[in-house]
Amino acid sequence: MILLRTAALSLRMLARSRVRAALAVAGIAVAVFILCAERAVHSGIVEATAANERDTRLIVYRANRFCPFTSRLPERYADEVASIEGVKSAVPMQIVVSNCRASLDVVVFRGVRAADAARGIAARVRFVEGSLDAFLARGDGALVGSALAARRGLKPGDRLSAAGITVTVAGIVDADGPQDRNACFVQLPFLQAAAGGVQGGEVTQLEVEVADPAKLREVATLIDARFATDLAPTTTRPEKAFVARAAADLVAIAEFAGFLGVGALLAIFALVANAIVLSLEHRTRELAVLQSVGFPGKALAFGIVVESSALAFVGAVVGAGAASLVLGLGRFSLGAEGVLVEFRPSGVTAAASVALALAVGIAAGLIPAIAASRKAIVEGLRAA
Template identity: 40%
Template sequence: MWKFMPYIAKGLWRNRTRAALTVSGAAVAMFVFTFVGSVQEGMANLNRGSQTERSLIVFQANRFCPSTSRLPEDYARALAKIPGVEEAVPIKVYMNNCRASLDLVVFHGLPPEKLRKIRDLKLAAGDWSTFEKQRDAAVVGNALAKRRNLSVGQRFSIGEVTITVAGIFTAANAADESFIYTHLEFLQRTRGLNSVGRVTQIEILLAEGTDAAALCRSIDEKFRSKEIQTDTRPKGVFQARAVGDLVELIGFARYLGFACVALVLTLVGTTTLMAVQDRVREHAVLQTLGFSWQRIFGLVMIESLIVSLTGGALGTGLAMAALSWKGLAVGSEGVTIAFSTSPMLAVIGLLATALVGLVAGLLPAWTAARAEIVESLRSI
């Protein structure tokens, strides 16, 4: 069948405008499909990883946005003494927007010596010693650095906070690459924040074999009679609650992905059917030359598959490149969901377009293969 590829290519070239428009439409649809898939993958990746599974977040009770949670920093020292707690790290959170945003900038201030104990980070540029020694130094996630065009040594300001970029890091969890990590004391003493001795949350790293649910209840009971009560949850549960509204929106976006696939099916099917109608006589001549109906069926199917795969590969490739270059993320209440790219996402896009190409070609191919020779030769 592959020896007839020049013939198929000539058929597409004769109707190149129509073929080009179909490929373009399929590319746009698969571009959107890949974007939808990337944010869904980012949502799935948010709570993956051993550190997320072994972590608890202690937050002020009856608070939602991080700017309203003000726990005493001393709580961290008390928590560190509880059996089953490996690390208790006080964290001050500051952000440019508490509501849903595509350009959320989140600062996490914490003791610099504890950062690498609770986060799996690797510096792509800069060095840890500068970050640990310089008071206003910060390490910036690679995705955020791409969005804001930041580099090592550059000064960066959001609101009242101005930091010096000491390093740019990559993380095992792509969502972490939208954060900026600074010194806890620096963020507490920043003019306008007025939060010395107060932190937004305390992150607990559990010892192996610790019952997370039981420890959450124990912590909240411990501080029930204190000046500020706590709400302790596993990190995954805490993040899911913070982005609850976004989860519903992302779930709805799945239907947009299905609509994109249906659009590709319609475009490719219509184009292939029009091509078959234009070549009714041509197919009849092929039959008189000895081409079996199976071979004609196969030629039309291959043509449909080529158009669909070309558009799908173009749209998927452009979307993957754009996502990798821009480092997009959507966030709410200090929690970000990265638009994640992976080889599997590209494979799913290509498989979807291949399947659509085959399904779209079935009716036109059957019409061409089973047409009567005499009637086809008489047609205009």
């Protein structure tokens, strides 16, 4: 009973110290915002690059080329790949990006033949607005991924211009993978004509679906062997391995961001500890008075830990909420060499960040709480 009443008293006193509480909460919120953003980058990288046993997609690229501007494959390769045992489908795809370097707002055009639209697009997306027929009905029609549409505020009928190409939005599509959620699918002939430096009959890559996920590597080897002595030798990788290689710079950035996450946690610890220690120094006499009234040291220590936990919790909720809002509304994706990594807010990440901040808050308040509760009352009463 005394513990609960002391906790309630501590929270009331904290709420009345608005400036102190607000400053501590603001600092913690910023740290948790950084933590959530870092976790979003991390989970985006994992989502885009971590292979799993259900993956069935291969990317066939020109050997020793690492950029969509330099990878050139004959369109006819698609038919030859389709005939390889274990291949379910092969779709030639032209990739044109608005920015080949790392950028937060990259538009990736994916040119697909009309004949491949059903299996190359419709089979892997869900239509949010518009239809495949509407897409095929006009030469400059585009199916825009949901993340790109949200970022650019696009709806069917709007026009999108990037990399010198202007398309008309025929539909909005959602997908499980970040590459498709951020893509702008257009018809291949249109893209080959609209993009400078792209020749008819050539594409950037082939996207191959294999029948058996267990044979992903085996099929990749067969494809590369088929074209090893051809005019345009290939390098075939599972899509996520391809993304991991293409986005190696982003992975490095994400690893660095991991340090920011650790830094954010340390910042939360330091902020809570600082707020509590400063507050206790300022309230030495107040605590001594409470002890003189009869509050046991343990109850006061509990109250102080409740206070530090409350600061951490409120700061974490504000920070995680702000991060979810910013990341959710912004729909940011970081692109490099035509592959994209999304920074999406996640309820699990937000909850984990709040829990982590709370744990750090408790830990940060513990030592000052114990020290304060053990301080001699008489000394505390003499404090200024």
